[in-house]
Amino acid sequence: AQSVTQPDIHITVSEGASLELRCNYSYGATPYLFWYVQSPGQGLQLLLKYFSGDTLVQGIKGFEAEFKRSQSSFNLRKPSVHWSDAAEYFCAVGLLTTSGTYKYIFGTGTRLKVLA
C-alpha cells in the first residue's frame, strides 16, 4: 500500500544549527512530492515541491529538499535554523491511483522545536 513515513515525531535543534527532516514514501513510481509547514494554530503553507528534473529543490524560507529515487526519500534541509522555524512539518505525496484519479497522502508530521 502507498504510504509516507516521517520517522521523527519530534526534533529539537539549537538556533543556527543545521536541520534535516526525513521523509520516505512507498509507491511504485515517482510521485509528486511536497513539504508543508504548519505553524501553531495556522493552516498549511507549501515549502517546496518536486516531480521531475533537478533532484535538489529550493523552496521558501531557505529550505531545500533532495529527492533520492534509490532510497524513496525526499528529505528536507535547512543550513541554519531560525527560532521562527519552530512548527510542524509535513511531507506529502500526490499519486495516480489505479482508477486514474489522483490522491494525496500525508506523513504524520515532525514537530520542530528550536532552542535559543
Add this chain to the structure above:
Amino acid sequence: EAQVTQNPRYLITVTGKKLTVTCSQNMNHEYMSWYRQDPGLGLRQIYYSMNVEVTDKGDVPEGYKVSRKEKRNFPLILESPSPNQTSLYFCASSSLRDSYLVEYFGPGTRLTVT
C-alpha cells in the same frame, strides 16, 4: 485574491445533529478534497473530487458525505456526527493542469462533537 475558504471556522455540536462545513475556491480548480487532522496521525484524506459530479473516497470516508454540484464548492456533510469526528478539518484544491499538482489549503475548521 486566490483562496480557499471554509465555513464555519469553529463549530461545537452534539452527537447526531447533522451539520455541513462549506468549502469554496475561486481559482477554477478541478480537484478538491477534504482532510482531517488528528494529533499523531497527520492529515488523512476523507474524500476528493476530480471535477463536478466526480467524487471518490479517500482513506477515512466513514461517517462523511460530500457533493460536487459546482466547480467552486465542495461541502462536507456529517449526517450523524459522533465524538470520534472531533477534529480539525481542511479543505484543499488544486489544478489538474498544474505540472506539480500543488494543493492549496483553506484555513481549517475545528469541529467538536459532544
